Amino acid sequence: MAILGSENLAIDTALLTLEMGAENIYLVTARKYGPVDSSHDRLEAARGAGIKVLTNRKIVEIFGDGRVESLRAPVSMGGHTGEQDEESGGAAGVLKVGTVIIAGDREPSPDLSSYLAGQLEMNGDGTIEIDQRTLATSRPGVFAGGEIVSGGGLVAEACEQGRRAARSIDRYLCLRPAKIDSHLQEYSPESS
Numbered sequence: 001m002a003i004l005g006s007e008n009l010a011i012d013t014a015l016l017t018l019e020m021g022a023e024n025i026y027l028v029t030a031r032k033y034g035p036v037d038s039s040h041d042r043l044e045a046a047r048g049a050g051i052k053v054l055t056n057r058k059i060v061e062i063f064g065d066g067r068v069e070s071l072r073a074p075v076s077m078g079g080h081t082g083e084q085d086e087e088s089g090g091a092a093g094v095l096k097v098g099t100v101i102i103a104g105d106r107e108p109s110p111d112l113s114s115y116l117a118g119q120l121e122m123n124g125d126g127t128i129e130i131d132q133r134t135l136a137t138s139r140p141g142v143f144a145g146g147e148i149v150s151g152g153g154l155v156a157e158a159c160e161q162g163r164r165a166a167r168s169i170d171r172y173l174c175l176r177p178a179k180i181d182s183h184l185q186e187y188s189p190e191s192s
Helices: 008-019 040-048 110-119 155-174 177-186
Strands: 002-004 026-028 052-054 061-063 070-072 094-096 100-102
Touching (some): 008 026, 008 155, 040 052
Parallel strands (some): 002 026, 002 100, 026 052
């Protein structure tokens, strides 16, 4: 699982997915030394829990045929190289993941927005179009919540969406790919 982000939200999302039983969690950030606005202790606690923090990475591509299979996030030019072992994607930065969660900044960067527009269905205001019940995007295995789908709002709403998305991701990962779409359409957060 890859968590993309550069603030405390990304660390919290990574820790929540770990609590829910996810394994092999990567926290991928474009920052050179870890998510900004996070305390050193908090970041080290995430590392200590087994979350692999990959810094100075640029998300280039998400691969998969009907389901996320991997993510290419090579080390950005001109900076600290970070981990480059096989488990961390090597120099090419290819991570084998089944899920990508965007725990984004308050305002999407123009680069991120244009990239997402090529990967996901977007609304006219630049937010990601989602299924309101499951928070599934137009691409199987990709879920979104918070300001990237609402354009702004209360932290409590983003937290509620994060919990709902986590339940949907759990359900998605537990189902066989052929049944995923029909089951997600039938899923109701109130039934969990």
